[in-house]
Amino acid sequence: MRKLFSICIVLSIVTAGFAQDQAAPAASQASEKYREYRNQITEPKYGLAKVKKLIKAIKPDGEDNVIMANKTYNALSVEEKFTYNALHGEVFSQNCDVMPPMVDEEKKIFGHIPGNFGDEEQWSERQLAFFKKYRSKVVSLLRETMTGQKHVGLNLKHIAIEIQAYELIPDMIKIYGQKHYDQDILTVLMDLMHQGKYGPFMKSQSCEKLFGDASNYRSFIVANPENQALVIERATAYYKTKRR
Amino acid sequence: MIVAALVLLASPLGAKGYVAIPAGTYQVGKADRLDTPVRKVTLKAFEIAVYETTNREFKQFVDAAHYVTDAERLHNAMVFAPPLKEFTWLQDKTANWRYPNGKKRGGIEKLMDHPVTSISYRDALAYCTWAGVRLPTLDEWEVACRAGTTTDTFFGDDLTKIGKYANVWHGRDHLRADTSDGYMTTAPVGSFAPSPNGLYDMYGNVFEFCSGHLKSDKSDRTVHARGGSWWCSLNSCCFFNSIDIGKVDMRASFSNQGFRVARDVKSR
Numbered sequence: 256m257r258k259l260f261s262i263c264i265v266l267s268i269v270t271a272g273f274a275q276d277q278a279a280p281a282a283s284q285a286s287e288k289y290r291e292y293r294n295q296i297t298e299p300k301y302g303l304a305k306v307k308k309l310i311k312a313i314k315p316d317g318e319d320n321v322i323m324a325n326k327t328y329n330a331l332s333v334e335e336k337f338t339y340n341a342l343h344g345e346v347f348s349q350n351c352d353v354m355p356p357m358v359d360e361e362k363k364i365f366g367h368i369p370g371n372f373g374d375e376e377q378w379s380e381r382q383l384a385f386f387k388k389y390r391s392k393v394v395s396l397l398r399e400t401m402t403g404q405k406h407v408g409l410n411l412k413h414i415a416i417e418i419q420a421y422e423l424i425p426d427m428i429k430i431y432g433q434k435h436y437d438q439d440i441l442t443v444l445m446d447l448m449h450q451g452k453y454g455p456f457m458k459s460q461s462c463e464k465l466f467g468d469a470s471n472y473r474s475f476i477v478a479n480p481e482n483q484a485l486v487i488e489r490a491t492a493y494y495k496t497k498r499r
Numbered sequence: 500m501i502v503a504a505l506v507l508l509a510s511p512l513g514a515k516g517y518v519a520i521p522a523g524t525y526q527v528g529k530a531d532r533l534d535t536p537v538r539k540v541t542l543k544a545f546e547i548a549v550y551e552t553t554n555r556e557f558k559q560f561v562d563a564a565h566y567v568t569d570a571e572r573l574h575n576a577m578v579f580a581p582p583l584k585e586f587t588w589l590q591d592k593t594a595n596w597r598y599p600n601g602k603k604r605g606g607i608e609k610l611m612d613h614p615v616t617s618i619s620y621r622d623a624l625a626y627c628t629w630a631g632v633r634l635p636t637l638d639e640w641e642v643a644c645r646a647g648t649t650t651d652t653f654f655g656d657d658l659t660k661i662g663k664y665a666n667v668w669h670g671r672d673h674l675r676a677d678t679s680d681g682y683m684t685t686a687p688v689g690s691f692a693p694s695p696n697g698l699y700d701m702y703g704n705v706f707e708f709c710s711g712h713l714k715s716d717k718s719d720r721t722v723h724a725r726g727g728s729w730w731c732s733l734n735s736c737c738f739f740n741s742i743d744i745g746k747v748d749m750r751a752s753f754s755n756q757g758f759r760v761a762r763d764v765k766s767r
Binding site: 286350351356370 | 530531532533534575577585586587588589590671706715717718720721723724727728730731733734735736737738743744745746747748750751753755756
């Protein structure tokens with residue numbers, strides 16, 4: 256082992272102590288529950304049992320494998336590939352979270368949704384290419400999955416953003432309207448408007464706050480009825496411009 | 500008020516030294532965080548390296564122990580090559596600690612004073628075992644980094660001052676290279692201003708693996724690192740602070756991921 260020839264310099268510093276000390280605010284149950292909800296995925300029904308089995312098989316020892324063999328992957332139908340890609344990311348995500356867990360998330364509409372797959376996996380180039388190549392089919396599978404289960408899981412939101420699925424705006428608004436609980440649906444709507452550079456949204460204060468030069472991935476607007484209604488109103492108008 | 504005596508051990512010629520952190524009870528965390536709320540932690544005395552572990556040091560280990568890293572074995576390293584969308588990395592089978600962003604982007608021959616990267620948590624642990632040191636715990640890292648402060652960073656809450664202390668990403672996004680601070684990726688350790696207690700690159704340069712887990716961990720494969728990296732920017736992952744804790748798979752190797760060592764204080 257290396258031996259260090261060291262000199263000792265003794266420094267004294269006076270710390271600020273616990274000037275800002277406070278009892279740790281216990282996160283409310285609502286916060287904890289909503290955080291869990293935000294990270295829930297939606298399981299597509301297409302070959303679900305088969306795909307789950309295959310995913311389990313590529314992680315036989317919890318060790319190294321996260322990528323399905325080409326031969327196995329290529330043998331899947333488009334629908335089964337959709338399920339596989341919706342449930343599993345083939346490459347690692349970097350250390351920093353897209354959004355670390357915060358208190359009161361249920362009271363916020365963020366500019367970005369949390370990282371996919373627990374922030375530890377992301378889609379490989381092969382998976383991203385699939386979404387792009389079969390975009391129309393993927394849109395219809397997304398629609399069928401989210402409307403059938405009345406839930407837009409985090410994985411489906413990521414796919415919708417990845418392929419800029421503006422076609423799903425009415426479906427997502429409808430699902431949001433059932434409970435007004437999943438603020439991340441509104442986040443997806445704004446993301447779609449931002450990607451589509453929709454003028455009225457791009458000029459809005461919301462856009463500046465969530466995507467402007469001073470923004471970061473934790474930026475949010477308050478989830479009050481006014482903001483919720485405004486997002487839906489703008490997204491509906493944006494959808495109409497795309498359908499012309 | 501807490502008065503802490505810090506012992507800085509440094510060799511005259513710049514070889515690695517350690518900062519001694521005395522035993523005590525310290526405040527860590529932040530009020531709005533679910534995983535890391537404000538709380539007090541009690542630590543034994545320990546010492547933490549002044550610098551991140553360099554390519555030169557890691558090479559000594561590899562040469563002596565004939566160690567093969569996870570990325571060399573599994574060919575699963577993730578690299579950065581702009582233009583890339585935020586939080587997007589590319590898998591490159593040729594990348595490993597010797598070629599952090601893949602063979603075609605060059606090796607480390609002239610980067611021996613840069614922090615070692617493209618190593619996994621398991622690789623970092625193997626180095627520590629060989630060197631007779633260990634990784635700092637999540638709490639130890641934060642206490643050392645804070646240097647007695649309770650603000651988001653040891654220089655206050657104004658993150659726009661980060662460039663003085665850290666090698667970070669100053670671009671608006673990662674669609675084009677940013678070399679505005681002189682470095683697109685890693686910088687030689689100690690290139691930026693130190694913390695009040697003499698630690699360099701606690702923020703930026705590379706994420707630093709720590710031992711320990713969070714209550715939100717869903718898998719025993721999940722490990723953690725702190726302090727932000729050259730990739731991190733104000734507009735995306737602004738983890739260059741004393742609070743945030745990231746998570747990554749224990750087998751993952753990224754070119755913005757490295758480590759700094761710590762050691763127990765021996766009775767003197």
